[in-house]
Amino acid sequence: MSLIIKDLYARVKDGAEILKGVNLNIPKGEVHAIMGPNGSGKSTLSKVLCGHPDYEVTGGSAEMDGQDLFSLSVDERSRAGLFLAFQYPVEVPGVSNANFMRAALQARLPKEEELDAVAFYKNLRARMKQLGMDPKFTARAVNEGFSGGEKKRNDVLQMMMLDPTYAILDETDSGLDVDALRIVSEGVNAMRAPYRSFLVITHYKRLLDYIRPDVVHVLYNGRIVKTAGYDLVDYIEEHGFDFVKEEHP
Amino acid sequence: MDSPATPSIGSTSPADAAAAQADLTPFTLDTRGEFSFPENHKYDAGYGLTEQTIDYICDAKGEPDWVRRFRKDALKKFREMPMPTHWAPESIRGVDFDKIRYYLAHGTPPRQSWDEVPDDVKRTFERLGVPEQERAFLAGVDAQYDSETAYNNMQEELRKKGVIFVNSTEGLRDYEHIFRPWFGKVIPVGDNKFSALNHAAFSGGSFIYVPKGVKLAQPLQAYFRINSESMGQFERTLIIADEGAELMYMEGCTAPKYDSATLHSGVVELVALKGAKIQYVTVQNWATNVYNLVIQRGLAMEDAEIRWIDCNLGSGLTMKYPAVVLQGRRARGEVVSISLAHSGQDQDTGARMIHAAPETTSNIIAKSISIGEGRASYRGEVKVLKGMKGCRNNTECDALLINATSRTDTYPAITVNGNASAVQHEASVSQVDEEQLFYMQQRGLTRAQAMSLAVNGFINDLVQEFPMEYSVELRRLIDLEMEDSIG
Known part of the structure; x- marks a missing residue:
């Protein structure tokens, strides 16, 4: 059981090709990190996997536990267990956090089944406490007027509530201060499980110090150009990405 | 205009009515929440509006002579006045006054208890959720089934407080001294063609009087529905809140879908005397073949407050601009408006605020949603009369477009005489x-x-x-x- 990406090509609709043959294999239970210089296609990869309408797959495949990801709609992928913590979580004015989460969980139940509201709120409050969030956030509109850090935390809260099998964290560390980074990372670590995998996209070592990946990939110019263990993180921290640029001019 | 067949009162015998009831087909509810029920009317004034139609209505209702004269004068005005075609949406041209039935009624007198209500009427109300509403919190129910009030239940508590909550016929007949002085004063006969039409053909609606200092904690509620093809519903509501009185009135509509056009043209007058507060809530969900042309206006005296809370979801064409005339010092007016237009719908809604006294304040918040080829327009007027100082108005209108083919327009008219008042208007359109x-x-x-x-x-x-x-x-x-x- 794993997320298998084979020779994936994708471009901005009617625009330039960004992914140029990505190959990745993320087995269940593992945490993989993707690093890479700006513009290498990291965020594009996460959006393409989730089905963002701005992008177009031009070649290759992605399978999640044997299921063809690209034959599913955005919401079907989500309900099948794929989650994306956004680089820039979106504001949904007028819709409370609690209602949004309820609707998302309700969407996962069979039509005739009603979400247990009491259990839901109990779970929501417990998770918020775990992430150090003010209980008042349940009534606030999704991400509206949140600081950058609050938005990221809110996305991790959603991840906890939805309990996905494959979670992509797209630069979740950006905008977080040291304390928030620690709390969010602890939350992610608590979710590590044999039935779940993470794909962590980041520029920085500091996140990977908390969420220690099993495998580290470097994405450059639309391709995975290096795959190694945690040592690679230290190497990049010290030397930057010049070595990939030299190897793949 | 064609003259209608001479109407005869009680043209349907009780036996016919019973036979019709036995033949009731189960109602159907489509996804849009529209209902359809078999027709079964004791009174039917036929198509078109003439002096005979008015006589028929007056006879059926047993109205005093002054009302008959009043209606006939209004009919003259109605005929003389032009359609507001120079500014109204195109589709208003589709109204054909000769193809409308102006009065239909069951003929049963208003009921006091739920048990006495005829079964088919009860079934309609059950579909609409009235009994539940009542159990939940209703203080008094005045639900309109077609033209006449079929069910009228007022709790003892309200009566003890001296609150009058009756239909328009009873209001003018039994409480003439209270209602006549204000009837047609907030919205005069000649205000426009449709006010004249309503003055001529009105039936149903609620007449409410809340005495000095009486504050009603529970809202008063009325359900309106049109159940007959081509039936014009000309409900007439007059609410008077005496000094320091407070009330909330709620009006909700569902209508069955029919092929030929149906006209709904109500007149609602509110009078809030010194320090009184009136909130009037409407949720309108007519079938899309209904023309919903309603005139709502309130008069707010010194320190009084009038709020219109208005939601338009249904009808093919709605033209409705709730107004407050701020007649007394420090009076306050507010309009909160939501409208939703899908393909085939034209929601032309808005608000009017007339600042006719100093230090009066008003607030307008309007939000519209256009879906598909739906069209939602905001039409507003804010007027500060000459010499009025310290007046304030705030207007916000926001439109949300769902599709590229959706349309929204804003037509604000702001007139401020003098410079000692503050008026602001904000508008936004988003997708x-x-x-x-x-x-x-x-x-x-x-x-x-x-x-x-x-x-x-x-x-x-x-x-x-x-x-x-x-x-x-x-x-x-x-x-x-x-x-x-x-x-």
Whole structure:
């Protein structure tokens, strides 16, 4: 059981090709990190996997536990267990956090089944406490007027509530201060499980110090150009990405 | 105009009525929440509006002579006045006054208890949820079934407080001294063609008087529905809140779908005397073949407050601009308006505020949603009369477009005489953002669910102004709209 990406090509609709043959294999239970210089296609990869309408797959495949990801709609992928913590979580004015989460969980139940509201709120409050969030956030509109850090935390809260099998964290560390980074990372670590995998996209070592990946990939110019263990993180921290640029001019 | 067949009162015998009832077919409810029931009328004034039609209505209702004269004078005005075609939406040209039945009634007198209500009427109300509403909190029910009030139940408590809550016929007949002085004073006969029409043909509606200092904690409620093809419903409501009195009135509509056009042209007059407060809540969900042309206006005296809370979801063409004439010092007026237009609908709504006294304040918040080829327009007028100082108005109108083919327009008219007043107008137009939809879909919501959540979010702050059961209903209706529009 794993997320298998084979020779994936994708471009901005009617625009330039960004992914140029990505190959990745993320087995269940593992945490993989993707690093890479700006513009290498990291965020594009996460959006393409989730089905963002701005992008177009031009070649290759992605399978999640044997299921063809690209034959599913955005919401079907989500309900099948794929989650994306956004680089820039979106504001949904007028819709409370609690209602949004309820609707998302309700969407996962069979039509005739009603979400247990009491259990839901109990779970929501417990998770918020775990992430150090003010209980008042349940009534606030999704991400509206949140600081950058609050938005990221809110996305991790959603991840906890939805309990996905494959979670992509797209630069979740950006905008977080040291304390928030620690709390969010602890939350992610608590979710590590044999039935779940993470794909962590980041520029920085500091996140990977908390969420220690099993495998580290470097994405450059639309391709995975290096795959190694945690040592690679230290190497990049010290030397930057010049070595990939030299190897793949 | 063609003269109608001479009407005969009681043309349907009780035996016919019983036979008709035995033949009742089960009602159907489509996804848009529209109802259809078999017709069974004791009184039917036929098509078209003439002096004979008016005589028929007056005879059927047993109205005093002054009302008959009043109606006939109005008929003359109605005939003389032009249609407002120079500014109104195109589709108003589709109204054919000769193809409308002006009076239909069951003929049963208003009932006091639920048990006495005829079964078919009761079934309609059950479909509409009236009994539940009553159990929940109703202080008094005045539900209109076609032209006449079929069910009229007022709790003892209200009566003890001296509150009068009757239909228009009873109001003018039994409480002439209270209602006649204000009847047709807030909205005069000659205000426009449709006010003249209503003055001539009115039936049903609520007449309410709340005595000095009486504050009603529970809202008064009326249900309106049109159940007969080509039937014009000309309800007439007059609410008088005496000094320091407070009340909330709620009006909700559902209508069956029919092929030929149906006209609904009500007149609602509110009078808030010194320090009184009136809130008037409407949720309108007529079938799309209904022309909904309603005139609502309130008169607010010194320190009085009038709020119109207005939601237009249905009808093919709605033209409705609730108004407050701020007649006394420090009077306050507010209009909270939501409208939703899908393909084939034209929601032409807005508000009017006339500052006729110093230090008066008004607030207008209007939000509209256009889906498919739907068209929602805001038409507003804010006027500060000469010499009035310290007046303030705030107007906000926001439009949300769901599709590229949707349309919204804003027509604000602001007239301020003098410079000692503050008026501000803000307008915005937005579209449901793809990033927003992607975000919500990534969390597992279908596109339709995401869309309806976004739309609900857009109007959420206004929906909260509506009483609880209306807000639940509103959200549900929007879900249905989104399911339909996305498919």
